Amino acid sequence: MRAGRRAVTATGTGCAGPTGWDDPGRRLPGAPRRDLCVPAGGDRRASARGVGAWHGGPPRARPTGPLPRGQPSGPDPHRGAGHRTRRVDDRRRLRRAHRGGRPRPAVRRADGRPRRAALLLPGQGRGAAAGHRAPASVVVEPGHPPAAGLPRGVRHPGVDRRGGPDHRRQRPAGQSLTPVRQTSPVPDFRCSLASLTDDEPIVGTAPTDPEILLVECPGPWGRDAVADNRLPESVREHLAALDLKVFLLRRYDGSAGPGTRVFRASATDDGYAVRGTVLDRPEDLLDLDLDDPTALPAYDGPLWLVCTNGKRDRCCAELGRPIAGLLAQEWPEGTWETTHLGGHRFSGTLLALPSGLALGRLDTASALAACEAVARGEVPPGVTRGRAGRSGEEQVRELHVLGGGDPRDDVVAVPGPVRRQSCGDDKVKGTTHYDVRRAR
Structure with missing residues (x-):
């Protein structure tokens, strides 16, 4: 039989064990229960009674055709020849991950191994897909890990699934799509x-x-x-x-x-x-x-x-x-x-x-x-x-006298340069400083 095609087998009653469909009474430890063995495209009742017996006719042959994408062509070693595990369509999980949604919990492969869930980096809602490696054409920007060290299923922002430029987001790599409100034109201003x-x-x-x-x-x-x-x-x-x-x-x-x-x-x-x-x-x-x-x-x-x-x-x-x-x-x-x-x-x-x-x-x-x-x-x-509690001139005069200055000296308020008063906003206003002028 050519690989990639379904095997044509007659569906009988009972659960497939290591001896095939001819021995419904035997089930080794670790083998699936009778009511949980679901053929691809079938249901639980048809599995337990036989597809043909459920519809009132003789046993029918299983359909043939190409396997779903990513499904192994061989039989399930835990469930007998010709019986395949019913799985969730993985392409639906990929589309959900690419849209930025939360991926579904990982399902198990046909061989019993767990699948890996989609991996997302911070700020990369569309940047991960389970089961796909990072494209080889990714250009690593400064501050990002090298492409060889990326986890499986992770790609950089600005790159689509095929490795080409992602025209949906015209932005520098690594920049978040969420707008950041800045109260100051210089974020690090103090x-x-x-x-x-x-x-x-x-x-x-x-x-x-x-x-x-x-x-x-x-x-x-x-x-x-x-x-x-x-x-x-x-x-x-x-x-x-x-x-x-x-x-x-x-x-x-x-x-x-x-x-x-x-x-x-x-x-x-x-x-x-x-x-x-x-x-x-x-x-x-x-x-x-x-x-x-x-x-x-x-x-x-x-x-x-x-x-x-x-x-x-x-x-x-x-x-x-x-x-x-x-x-x-x-x-x-x-x-x-x-x-x-x-x-x-x-x-x-x-x-x-x-x-x-x-x-x-x-x-x-x-x-x-x-x-x-x-x-x-x-x-x-x-x-x-x-x-505190006094005017600016009185404050300056007191400190001037405490420092050894003449109490008769005059204190004059002089307008200072316009400058920012706070980090909380970018408003500017004039300042005032005080000059001490010697009394004549």
Whole structure:
């Protein structure tokens, strides 16, 4: 019999064993059950009773013709001569894999070996086909594995199944089809690095808000942290309507203690007067009298507020969180991550209370020493932006006098260059720096 043609055999009753169809009673271990032996193109009932017996006639010859693509021409050694395993059409699985869909589970070959499922590389929804090797005409791009090392069934993007160019996707090899939203024309731009490279002055850039409200709010924060957080909606609306600068607080390790911590800070001649309390529920903030700063008990401990809101600016998270973790080891009760302090380009930044000193361009090598100096009542040089709660001119004048300058010298605000203020967007605006002019 020529290979590639079906054998013409008479279909009898019973299950084919090692002795063929003439011995329906014998079945060796590992041989298929009688009711699971399904001839190609047949069904279970026809298999058990015989194709001819089921239709009421004599046994009929099995059909002849070319085998399906990929099916071996020989008989199944486990099921007897002339009996072939019914299989799922593999071409349907190939089409599903080429369309980018998830391939079906692997089926077994006629000889009992498992078939290999389609292999897909990341970003290559159409780039894999089970049972096909990578085309020899694939040109390996830099950064991709060589063609000889590709898994079976994997081809590079931009190449069709026959090895030619794939005109359906006019794109460089390796580039994802999914559009990537970029908020910046330069994805790797870092505002803090650009500011440091340009030697932008940081003196006089501390927050100027005289009244500050600090509310504990564990969990993630959005870009507009006061409006996008896990506090109840009524509390969020209440905070947005206050005539105060609101900062949210959370612990470095994400833990939340009993109740909700609330601090109220008011600017004084030498810093801030800090008062605080613990609320049973966040909703109790609605009944808190915030118009009277003295309504809360005084708080005499240090507070280190490190800006870490990465949704607002990536530099704050990348530089601020390691600093917060370092300070939390020294002051576990007084260290907090906080929302937007202003001045992303001076990250890592923190606000120290009750001194009111705002520090910038900190890192893990300098943060601890700078905070220890602040705790001793000193002003660390080089990293101090100013004392918050005052205007920029007053901040510069204080640092000028502390550095040995003449108190009679004038401080003049001078418009600076237009530059990007944040990594979070590509908006630009003018800057301001301060010149000290000697008094005549």
